Amino acid sequence: MNAEVDEFLAGVTPALRRRDAYTLLDLMHRVTGEEPVLQHPGMVGFGRYHYEYASGRSGDAAAAGFAPRKTATVVYLSDGTAAHADALSRLGPHTSGVGCLYLKNLDDIDLAVLEDVVRSSYATLTAGIFGQRARDGAEG
Template sequence: MARDTPTTWTEADPRAFVAAVTRPGRRRDAEALLALMERATGQPPRMFGASIVGFGEYRYAYASGRTGHAAAAGFSPRAAASVVYLSDGVGAHTDALARLGPHTSGVGCLYLKDLTQVDLDVLEEVVRASYTALTAGTYGLRAREGGDATSAPR
């Protein structure tokens, strides 16, 4: 039997959340990410949980039977770095990320310490491609299984 993970959208104001970021550099980056992701997705920002600014929504279904909804694009201004969530996996964006500038990454996360040091056009390209892959239908891969986003089952 499929287990559906509940969506955790909140009524909190994402612009107020960003305005309340205490570190000036991180707040500047969060304001830039807010505008960039709105352009890339065409969606308004919403709070996903307590600390993720999300844009749009995608449905996922895994072979295990787990299903749910999540933000199709999102970021969080963390203390150490701004985190950009790429739920289709960073491996799906290897070529673009090689052109991005200074960053580190996890399986589905891109960590950016200073947005003034990266190519924002490339970042917008990555966010748009990830959003497009995730919202094309029901997404069936976990980020660690990603690779080429165009090959993901829909």
């Protein structure tokens, strides 16, 4: 594992969030086959994807990732949570934003469902150039 990622995760508090971070680290590494990289402060990313929007804006971002925050762990779904609505209905307790899934305790959710969601999102984002913003509601 990347020493920078290891150092970051070792300092995550509270302990529950740190435990969940290591679980997600293993899950996302297994699903993506990519090594973790510390992205902007506090986010662990896996793989890259290129996006180009109709507005002309383009760039590269992590294709899968998470951020352990004090109140919840954030799982990033850049293709939008709407694309995974059916699976998320079976996940267990969570809240979500346009492209973010907020999890308070991984013991309370179905990790197999989360793994399927991460796998699907990663596959969508890395299939080519992604051209839709999460807030515009990816169709899936």
